[in-house]
Amino acid sequence: MQTPNQQQRLAALRDVIADIERKPALAETRQRVAADADGFPLLPGGLLQEIYTDEPRNAGASLGFALAQAKGLMTKQRVAVLYLQLARDTKGTGMPYGPGLVSFGFDPSAMVFIRPANMGDLLWAAEEAIACRAVAAVVADIVRPHKNLDFTASRRLGLRAAQSGGSMFFLRYGAQRPASAAQLRWHLMPSASAAKPYDDHAPGAPRWQVRLERGSIRKEQAQWVLEWTKHGLADIASQSPEQSLFGAALSRAVPAQLADRLSQTA
Amino acid sequence: MLFLPSWPTDYLRRRDPGLKAPLALYERIKGGLRIGAVDAEATRRGIRQGQNLADARALVPELTTLEMDRPLLEAGFADFADWHSNASPMVAVLQDACAFGDLVLDITGVEHLFGGEAAMLRTLLTRLRALDYTVAGAVAPTIGAAWAFSHFARSQVVESAALAERLEDLPVAALRLAESQVATLAQMGLTTIGAVRQRSRKALQARLGQSLLVRLDQAYGQVVERMTPRLPQVDYHAERRFADPIGLLDDVLAAAQDLAIQLCLRLEGAGLGAQSFHLFLYRVDHKVMTFSVNSARVTRDPSHVAALFSHRAERLAGEYDAGFGIDMVRLAASSLDAAPASQVGAFAEDDGRIDIDQLNDRMSSRLGPLAVLRMQMIESHLPERAARLVPAQAMAQEAGTHGPALNRPLRLLPEPEPVRISAEVPDGLPALMIWRGSRYRLVRAAGPERLGAEWWRSGARLELVQPRPPEPGERPVPPPYQPNLPLHDQAMLTRDYYRVEDETGRRFWVFRHGLYGGPDLPVWYLHGLFQ
Incomplete structure (x- = not known):
């Protein structure tokens, strides 16, 4: 049983460890996020983030979440996003697709694809890229865990990212969580998409359910349901029903529905 | 000009110092085994190039013989020639007489680095002789004259003023003539270049052809002879x-x-x-x-x-x-x-x-240029053609012009994977999908978006050009370029793409190849993953 005195000492020691570990990037993030309005915050650069999803068939969703964040990091000086994947892993998950990037709202000419033959080269390329001041984000798609990608390697990349100000995203799959020095670890699941106006059967704007497994960016919130819209990431859960897309007041006249159906808005 | 008369044997002996002294290389010429190259020792004992192998063995019983490996020797001589570009940037292999043995260096403007022409020639010769190469060399104003002096005289530097006079005494074979031409000249009693020069050119041309006059002019510098440097010229x-x-x-x-x-x-x-x-x-x-x-x-x-x-x-x-x-x-x-x-x-x-x-x-310099890529958009409505990856170094970054924003998946599979789809009615929206051994209940779907084949890109016309079957003993000709396209097939021209979503929110891009009602059932494929 701990006495209050011991608890105080423990807390003090934890602070010291936090200082030693120097995670200024995350502390700064928290301050900035606190100042933000509600909704999903735009996370600043310099973070090492891992995005876990259960299976490679969700690869589209996790890439979407990473690119949604990377798009917000691009500035006039930081003009490129790098996508890294081992050449042999492409068959399972596919490659980012130019017209798809356009329809996602991302300029494909800003993306550079790196396809190294082995993990050593991939880690070298990631480090070289994240150290470059013109790179907004590096997205490394790791389909299978590899012994070279251990705590030391991720710590190294995290320090580089904090130093240069670009963000590093690891897209990873499966239920295992190998040791890593990532500041944020997300668990992402695709979620049923938003309703499409005028077509109930069609998939609408993509939605993801993300849960923060490590690190925190905002007090008492670790789970979001996000929707990717033209204006960025929208937090569905925090929206009040009147604001949500379901009941949003349309700014134009609603066309008459087909004659054999009842009008849905009447 | 450097002349290495027994380069093949010297080269092989440097690779394998254990080779015994009278050494000859033979090759199969016109069905017979003939001597292709000999070393100095064998030459001294009377073995000639072109001799029958059996005759040579009879002449010198202790002769070491090896089969001649021409590709190896040519590659070795090319390396040898490239290495000489440390003396002069312009090095060429002269292949008039033999594929290896004659090296031409254009030393214009570099000889002062070695302390003059004579000193340069001495340097080049001594460093090769130190490595046991038999070598002769000559510096002359023209390639033809340098060849003549290096083959038929002592190693020397010939000034342009003395060129005409010194060439007079050399035998006619020094003009790089064919054997038949040398024989004809000998019948005419012309053995030296000087004697040939005194004859009328017209008569010589009528009897021995234009090539004799060209060789003569090249040696005297009246016609410029060009050399082809092995390494590209850099400024x-x-x-x-x-x-x-x-x-x-x-x-x-x-x-x-x-x-x-x-x-x-x-x-x-x-x-x-x-x-x-x-x-x-x-x-x-x-x-x-x-x-x-x-x-x-x-x-x-x-x-x-x-x-x-x-x-x-x-x-x-x-x-x-x-x-x-x-x-x-x-x-x-x-x-x-x-x-x-x-x-x-x-x-x-x-x-x-x-x-x-x-x-x-x-x-790119570490991973190789094909590992660092950018996406190039192509004006095509076929999804797999609409974007392609090109080396980043070949394509500078530029704001791309994109066509209309179509609803396309964020990831495209390298090749469509076959899936099984069932729908409530044949032409209805997909309701159930089996992909990679798992079942997906599709709750939402949108489509179809019908994409037709690009009829202007049919591969049929190219595939009609069949290469001629090769003659026996001839190297087969690679077939002309054929894009890997299916033949024009009316039933397989269309794809109907659907965007589908399963109950957990995974969004896929599937298509149906072919139409219902035809002789073959249409096939379903999964082509991409949406965000």
């Missing part, structure tokens, strides 16, 4: 020689950095930049290693060039073999273009694209 290069050969890769890279600074200063003086840089490493044992790096932008930044070479060195994988050491390093720049001086610093605009291009250069 800008810097080189460094070492008194002691170096072997460590780090030393080579340090030398490359040093040379990059020298070279880039010269480029700066000329207002130029380059896109390709080549590093030539001259080994003491007659081999040249070449490493090249490329830059997406025209550059003359020595630190960038040196960094590219050090990254390139990470990817050597056995290419680098210093052997007995490297005694000269040369750095050359090619793909030159104007690069005007630009103001950097206070008023420069911070353009991230330059940094990205330099990053791509570094990564």
Whole structure:
């Protein structure tokens, strides 16, 4: 049983460890996020983030979440996003697709694809890229865990990212969580998409359910349901029903529905 | 001109010092085994090129014979020739008489580096003789004359004033003539070049053909003879020689950095930049290693060039073999273009694209140019054709012009994977999918988006061109380029694409190839993953 005195000492020691570990990037993030309005915050650069999803068939969703964040990091000086994947892993998950990037709202000419033959080269390329001041984000798609990608390697990349100000995203799959020095670890699941106006059967704007497994960016919130819209990431859960897309007041006249159906808005 | 009469045997003996002294190489000519090359010892004992192998063995019973490996010898001689570019940048192999043995160096403007023509000739000859090569050489104003003197006279330097007089006494064979021509001239009683020169040209042409006159004019310099240098000509290069050969890769890279600074200063003086840089490493044992790096932008930044070479060195994988050491390093720049001086610093605009291009250069030099890619959009409505990956160095970053924003998946599979789909009615929306052994209940779907084949790209026409079957003993001709397209097939022309979503929210792009109601059932494929 701990006495209050011991608890105080423990807390003090934890602070010291936090200082030693120097995670200024995350502390700064928290301050900035606190100042933000509600909704999903735009996370600043310099973070090492891992995005876990259960299976490679969700690869589209996790890439979407990473690119949604990377798009917000691009500035006039930081003009490129790098996508890294081992050449042999492409068959399972596919490659980012130019017209798809356009329809996602991302300029494909800003993306550079790196396809190294082995993990050593991939880690070298990631480090070289994240150290470059013109790179907004590096997205490394790791389909299978590899012994070279251990705590030391991720710590190294995290320090580089904090130093240069670009963000590093690891897209990873499966239920295992190998040791890593990532500041944020997300668990992402695709979620049923938003309703499409005028077509109930069609998939609408993509939605993801993300849960923060490590690190925190905002007090008492670790789970979001996000929707990717033209204006960025929208937090569905925090929206009040009147604001949500379901009941949003349309700014134009609603066309008459087909004659054999009842009008849905009447 | 350097003449190495017994180069093949000398070369083989350097590779294998255990070969016994009278050595001859034979090859199969017109169904018979004939001597193709002999060494000095065998020549002295009366063995000639072109002799029958059996005759040669009868003449010298202790003769060592080997079959001649022409590709090996030609490659070896090419290396040998390249290595001589440490004496002069323009080196050519003269193949008039034999595929190997005659080396032409254009020493115009370089002889002063060796202390004059005579000293240069002596240097070149002694360094080869020290390696047990039989070699003769001559310096002359024309290639023809140099060939004549090196083959038929002592090694010497012939000034242009004395050229005509000295050529007079040489035998007619020194004109690089065919054997039949030499024989005809001998019948006419003409044995020296001087005697030929006194005859009327018209008569000679009528009897022996134009080629004799051309050879005569080439020797005397009345017709310019061109040489084809083996290595491409570079306008800008810097080189460094070492008194002691170096072997460590780090030393080579340090030398490359040093040379990059020298070279880039010269480029700066000329207002130029380059896109390709080549590093030539001259080994003491007659081999040249070449490493090249490329830059997406025209550059003359020595630190960038040196960094590219050090990254390139990470990817050597056995290419680098210093052997007995490297005694000269040369750095050359090619793909030159104007690069005007630009103001950097206070008023420069911070353009991230330059940094990205330099990053791509570094990564390409280590990972290989095919591992660093950019996406190029192509105007095509077929999804797999609409975008392709090209090496980033070949495509500078530019704001792309995109067509209409179509609903396309964020990831496209490299090739569509077959799936099983069931729908409530044949042409209805997909309701159930089996992909990679799992079942997906599709709750939402949108489509179809019908895409037709591009009829203007049918491969049928190209595939009609069948290559002619090769004759026996002839190398087969590779077939003409055939794009890997199916033949024009009316039933297989259309794809109907659907965007589908399963109950957990995974979104896929599937298509149906073919139509219902035809002879074959349509096939379903999964082509992409939505975000």
